[in-house]
Amino acid sequence: MDDDKGNAARTARWEERMEVPLGIASGLFLAGYAVHVLARQPSGVVDVSLIVVFASWALFLVDYAVRWRLSGLGLSFVHKHLLDTVVVVLPLLRPVRIVKVYDRQLRRHGEPRLSLYGRVIVYSGLSTSLLGFTGALAVYQQERGAPGTTMKTFGDAVWWACATLTTVGYGDVTPVTPGGRTIAVGMMACGLALLGAVTGSFSSWMIEIFSRGEGQKPPEDTKPPGS
Incomplete structure (x- = not known):
């Protein structure tokens, strides 16, 4: 022990x-x-x-x-x-490690100003942005110059990363190399997890707000003296 x-x-x-x-x-x-x-x-x-x-x-x-x-x-x-x-x-x-360091530094200097739901939404958003940018770089490195590629510029890679992480999947830009598709699978899984955290926290926050509002009693009517 x-x-x-x-x-x-x-x-x-x-x-x-x-x-x-x-x-x-x-x-x-x-x-x-x-x-x-x-x-x-x-x-x-x-x-x-x-x-x-x-x-x-x-x-x-x-x-x-x-x-x-x-x-x-x-x-x-x-x-x-x-x-x-x-x-x-x-x-x-x-790069997502930056978010962890940022959170610890905030805690060391006092209580975080945001609520738990707010921190989850902010940190998940930061993690998604960092992951999306890094994923776009990695896929572009694999795809550029590949035969039959639709990812001809880094802008195409960023567009693809946004569509993948948000699970929209337009299909206008897709990886064709084995390395690019492997990275895509990982980004799909991370996108589902991060978006689930954001939407779940936002829904819980909204439910808490509405529940708190319904639980409050309306103020009693005040009548003027002598009425």
Whole structure:
């Protein structure tokens, strides 16, 4: 029991130290990846962007390995921290770490101003935006120049990402490569989950508002003296 408490305390201290560096690494990863994908031709800037991408990935790996070691959980750490495992394996989800850091910083400086429903809606919206932009970059990297592709510009990729995450699926722009379709499946699943969180929270918030209004009694009529 004492060992578990000690491991938890050491892990908490490590996570506190790494919050801001990992948030910065998430932003740098997104910026470096965007430059790598959208650069017109190979250049020194592209080389630097690749270094930034791999350096940020290395920082995530180091953080994951240290937390695994400090936890003392062995292989059970993988499934008990499944989201962190997926973030390390899948580059698309690394920028979403910015939202987690933002939330922790707000909590550290006081109670969040938004209600629980409001935080869910805001954070889900931010996560969707980050995931959509990163997914558009990843799909565009796979699709550009592919035979029969309908995704000829990055604008097409952004349009496709919006339609996919919102589950609209117009079908005017679709991935044709195996890599692009694999990314599409992941974005569909994430889109359903995030939209479900937003719509569910919004519906619950509306029900709470209306229930609160119906539960209030109307003010009693006041009559003037002597009437």
